[in-house]
Amino acid sequence: xxxxxxxxxxxxxxxxxxxxxxxxxxxxxxxxxxxxxxxxxxxxxxxxxxxxxxxxxxxxxxxxxxxxxxxxxxxxxxxxxxxxxxxxxxxxxxxxxxxxxxxxxxxxxxxxxxxxx
Amino acid sequence: xxxxxxxxxxxxxxxxxxxxxxxxxxxxxxxxxxxxxxxxxxxxxxxxxxxxxxxxxxxxxxxxxxxxxxxxxxxxxxxxxxxxxxxxxxxxxxxxxxxxxxxxxxxx
Numbered sequence: 203x204x205x206x207x208x209x210x211x212x213x214x215x216x217x218x219x220x221x222x223x224x225x226x227x228x229x230x231x232x233x234x235x236x237x238x239x240x241x242x243x244x245x246x247x248x249x250x251x252x253x254x255x256x257x258x259x260x261x262x263x264x265x266x267x268x269x270x271x272x273x274x275x276x277x278x279x280x281x282x283x284x285x286x287x288x289x290x291x292x293x294x295x296x297x298x299x300x301x302x303x304x305x306x307x308x309x310x311x312x313x314x315x316x317x318x319x
Numbered sequence: 320x321x322x323x324x325x326x327x328x329x330x331x332x333x334x335x336x337x338x339x340x341x342x343x344x345x346x347x348x349x350x351x352x353x354x355x356x357x358x359x360x361x362x363x364x365x366x367x368x369x370x371x372x373x374x375x376x377x378x379x380x381x382x383x384x385x386x387x388x389x390x391x392x393x394x395x396x397x398x399x400x401x402x403x404x405x406x407x408x409x410x411x412x413x414x415x416x417x418x419x420x421x422x423x424x425x426x427x
Contacts, residue, residue: 261414
């Protein structure tokens with residue numbers, strides 16, 4: 203059964219970077235794209251962007267343009283999302299999800315990133 | 320840019336009752352590009368409804384309806400495990416995914 207397994211929780215200093223991984227186990231990304239969604243504690247879901255692993259093409263939400271980089275390694279079926287210049291308001295749970303047509307049908311378990319001095 | 324507005328913000332009901340959650344789009348988005356997700360505390364969202372379809376493993380007490388700019392998620396005969404936060408979501412040809420702000424369904 204396909205699953206998306208994300209890397210573990212991180213604690214980072216303001217101004218540093220974090221790189222979150224998302225591995226497809228029990229299958230591969232195939233031709234699907236991987237989407238990243240952020241959820242600040244107690245708040246709603248925010249689309250960050252997505253990447254098509256087979257081509258490496260990525261699209262980013264304007265809010266994150268220039269500060270977020272999404273990559274993928276087809277050989278290991280792993281997608282990555284890096285956020286640079288971290289601020290305290292980047293403290294959130296970051297989810298990866300598989301895009302199927304217009305929906306997100308398979309989600310990772312989420313990675314909590316805490317930004318604190 | 321399409322904005323999705325969900326109502327009510329919080330819905331208090333008892334098990335066995337029916338729930339109707341609303342999602343209104345800022346413009347006509349047709350009938351096939353809206354989805355609903357359920358999220359429980361500490362968990363990832365789970366896809367419930369996409370277009371007019373239930374996702375795999377979703378009980379038939381969940382149903383989605385609507386078209387144009389007004390959509391509903393109906394849960395008939397609420398079970399204890401249905402109390403959660405529900406989000407609607409839109410995506411079409413543009414790369415952008417848009418989410419509503421969520422409706423919290425709580426036990427009365």
